Amino acid sequence: MLILNCPYCGVDAEETELSPGGEAHLKRYGPGSSDADFEDYLFQRENPKGVHFERWRHANGCGKWFHAARCTMTLEVFGTYAAQSLEPPKSIQKAISKKRPGWSWREFS
């Protein structure tokens, strides 16, 4: 079972306590944007086999949204961080680079 540490309340929450919220760091496009950008925002996903950044909600806990860095191939968790972050913290990026040299995910790597 997946266990993620909630960065707000500090609880090590089990999967059943959490709600998955899909890919993180999506750039939002709305009225006035191009069709391609809007399609990207709504539907296109990275879906990597490896390092992934995603949103979770501590639904049966403090109720807050946060971000997690996780490997979709091994279910290893590299770290969790606040939902207000525009990109994963350097410390987490470094930790990932150490374990998965050469990883890439959109503009972060």
Next chain:
Amino acid sequence: MKRYSAFAVAREALRFHSGWERAWRSPAPKKKYDVIIIGAGGHGLATAYYLGRNFGIRNVAVIEKGWLGGGNTGRNTTIIRSNYLQDPSAAIYEKARGLYENLSQDLNYNIMFSPRGVMMLAQTQHEVRGYQRTAHANALQGVTTEFIGPQKVKELCPIMNIDGPRYPVLGALWQPRGGTARHDAVAWGYARACSDMGMDIIQKCEVTGVRQSGGKVVGVDTTKGAIDCDKLGVVVAGHSGVLADMAGFRLPIESVALQALVSEPIKPCMDVVVMANTVHGYMSQSDKGEMVIGGGADGYNNYTQRGSFHHVEETVRALVETFPIISRLKMLRWWGGIVDMTGDRSPILSKTPLENCFINCGWGTGGFKAIPGSGWGMAELMAKGHSPLTEGFSLDRFKEGKFIDESVAAGVAH
């Protein structure tokens, strides 16, 4: 290829079974093929088969990373039905169900198609209305389904408790010609027929790159060397995103794990397939007597092909309420497969931004039932550039907003 028949069994019995041939060849890859299909699961092999049978394209290779039929084809709960809400889905799933009826004769391989009937339980008022709507839609589409009341449900499946405390059975959408088939046999039967047509099935050969020149696909790099091709079909389910990345385009797909489990074998106790979408569980009894149980999918991206405990608990808990008889059963095996989910829960059978490269993916939690129809449509698409069966399922539909919205019609279970 020697045909399988009752006579062949008798003949081999008389000579200590020394005359059986290998069902398919395992050749080394040639330098070039007219068509390469990546993925030797049901959909990939069916595509190759109908390319050969319907369009005479036989210089075909089917490349497989693992072993033939070892992905979702060998991991599903073998349910076949076509009671979908939207017209394009009903058309392709009904085509598939129709082809399943005669597939054993067609392939000369017993796929054990058993049209025992599929019922989707309505356990809330919302579901009752939803399935009545689907039954009406199916009537217009020419798919034989019927909305039946709780008494008929009990008659068809006596082991069911229809007055459950939480979710009493209020009725069901009944498709009498739905059922199950032997999933491995579907892959093996297609493989044998493809091999017989001279196609090469290359197992344990992973594609590591898609070679292109001037916006067109020219071949693939594999662990067994580079292979050229005129046309490429990508039919790899959960790993579609990985292949699309190699080919240089993106897909509106997320891969998640879906799991299933089987119980110890027991005496025959139910001869229909029952799906309960409100509580996320579905069950049928295999010919061996095992209860085949399917549950919900993970909500997060996952490539691990493993199950997780809490889904098993949720699924079994839900089913025990409706089927009290299973409460003391031991579960024997439990597994997960990686399914490729699209936003509207409908598949993608489409041309791609890379010319001569076609993709067939996004079947999500319901690919097995569609194998013959999917192969039929995909083969036509690859051979002729368009197919009435696959028209609505193009990649463009996400940009254009022309969704084939089955998330409500199909719910979770497939």
